[in-house]
Amino acid sequence: MPRSVELEVCELTKRYSQEVSVGPISFEVYEGEFFSLLGPSGCGKTTTLRCIAGFEELSQGSIKLRGERLDRKPPHRRDVGLVFQNYALFPHLTVFDNIAFGLKLRRLAKSEIAERVGRVLQLVDLADMAARFPAQLSGGQQQRVAIARSLVLEPRILMFDEPLSNLDFKLRTQMREDLRNLQRRLGKTSIYVTHDQTEALALSDRIAVLSHGRIEQIGTPSDIYERPATAFVAEFIGSSNMLRARIVEGGDSGMIVVTDAGLRLCCSLPANDEFDASEDVSILLRPERVQVETPRGGTSPGQNRVSARIADVTYLGEDLHLSVDLVSGDRLRASLKNANAARGWAPQQAVEIVIDAADIRLLRR
Amino acid sequence: MEGTGTRPIWTFLIGPYALFLLFLLVVPFANVAVYSFHPYSPTKVFLPELTLDNYTRLFDLYYGRLFVRTLRLGLITTVVCVVLGYPLAYFLARALPRVQALCLFLLIMPLMVSAVIRVFGWIVILGRKGLANQALAALGLEPVRLLYSETAVVIGLVNIFVPFMVLPIMASIERIPPSLEEAAQNLGANWYQMFWRTILPLSLPGLISGCLLVFSLSISAFVTPALMGNARERMVGQQIYDEVLVSFNWPGASSLALTLVLLTVGLMFCALFATRHASRREAAR
Secondary structure, eight states: OOOOEEEEEEEEEEESSSSOEEEEEEEEEETTOEEEEEOOTTSSHHHHHHHHHTSSOOSEEEEEETTEEOTTSOGGGSOEEEEOTTOOOOTTSOHHHHHHHHHHHTTOOHHHHHHHHHHHHHHTTOGGGTTSOGGGSOHHHHHHHHHHHHHTTOOSEEEEESTTTTSOHHHHHHHHHHHHHHHHHHTOEEEEEESOHHHHHHHOSEEEEEETTEEEEEEOHHHHHHSOSSHHHHHHSSOOEEEEEEEEEOOSSOEEEEETTOOEEEEOOOTTOOOOTTOEEEEEEOGGGOEEEOOOOOOOTTEEEEEEEEEEEEEOSSEEEEEEEETTSOEEEEEEESSGGGGGOOTTOEEEEEEEGGGOEEEEO | OOOTTOOOHHHHHHHHHHHHHIIIIIHHHHHHHHHTTSOEETTTEEOSSOOSHHHHGGGSHHHHHHHHHHHHHHHHHHHHHHHHHHHHHHHHHHSOHHHHHHHHHHHHHHHHSOHHHHHHHHHHHHSTTSHHHHHHHHTTOOOOOOSSSHHHHHHHHHHHHHHHHHHHHHHHHHTSOHHHHHHHHHTTOOHHHHIIIIIHHHHHHHHHHHHHHHHHHHHTOOHHHHHHSOTTSOOHHHHHHHHHHTSOOHHHHHHHHHHHHHHHHHHHHHHHHHHHHHHHHHHHO
């Protein structure tokens, strides 16, 4: 069943000056979806969010909420909730009054306000904090008040501007899960802006990766990670080995590529990708897909086996990061779980690198 | 570590100015207080016996009017300063740093000119044949009497005291993050609702200190009312001046001065108490 489009951003463009501009950006957010805008700082993700909220005027393009033009309405009439990066709680109001702020503006009856605020306080697990002032709350609690304050108005869309960036690591992980559960439970259409790929991957139904004011790719977390459309996406999401190469042999079942340094690899491609023979490409290989074994020689179908030497081992507790020099002269990074087999690796050791043909991703240059 | 014989560091930090204040403010002020309880003598400054006459005479109609007029002019000046100063303070608090620096310089510049010169400037503008009346004449209107009136005094006082209103309000608005304004709008507040519910209550401390400053400076003003007001409608400051230097009634002047100071301090405490109360009630609402 195709889901209905809740928000439609069409050719959104914002020009600040001759050099600095964002867009054109186009995307759709479906009803009940958790949609993330992911990119480095300055990529235009926050600008996009502020355009939707109405704090920035579009230079060009349109924004539609359920088919209705949104970009001509003043910010206070948009029905789009925004959770600010610094929470923007009113310091002179209690938690209760912060949350009741929007309800009072809508002139609801006192009893209804109390009831709705009470319900949403339960939802974010702050029922006993209603009389506190924001300054008396921890960062995580303030964050939940900010979410509750937007939620209580039951906006069409809930937007988050890097909401977890001011929290420490542990709390961030906790809040990420809480946010995920809350959104799943309420089925609220959400737009989430972040520069943190882990957050985007963990929370989103779909992610739009932005760079320099343009969308590089829109897709599910696994699309974005497994099948990045551009070198930028591949580099930005996770870490990756990128090698320049040329296709030397094409075929239905797979193709042979040779890196600039002379390493010959076979790779199998998803059917919809079409490459010409002898085309220049970049090959992308995720470090965790690089397997490191003791040398035993021989080949197996669908696998590349290459002799190599360990150049460096970085100990990270959970993981080990290895730099390996291949016989061809290429250097690859490998990420291994710190489990039995991996614990013996040391620099200068001769090893064999195993790469599944299906794990190699080709990108046009 | 506190060793014996070493003085805590704060004595060195505030000591010099504390001594300065002690000898040049506290002691003379105590002297004024003492004078005010002695009878006036045309020949000996004051007589040794104690009396409350200097204070009871303040209940005369003349002094009653004097104080009412002074407080009224102070109040009007304060209100005009709020009306003119608050929007300016908001603009400055949200302006680009370069614009803010330039405007602040322009705002403070009148304070760098001596009071007498500034008042003469006003006399040139407001006088019978001044700029204001020439402009009216050019429009074919009757000349009006602006100078030597209460209006002139208020204009003069507002001119000097607007910066004292703007600066504290600006400082308190600057501390309000702009994201709070956006949050209020995002929750459905139009600009006016946003202003009344966030900016105004959060800038209240600045507004209160601005009002207290302007009011207490206005009611103790001397140069401006002396040069721009008329002799029959004076303010307390002029009366004190006359009693000290014209009639040499130092005890009388002292009682006036002490009353003015107590009035100011009392009003300040009331205002501070009221705002504390208000902010607590605001918080509880």
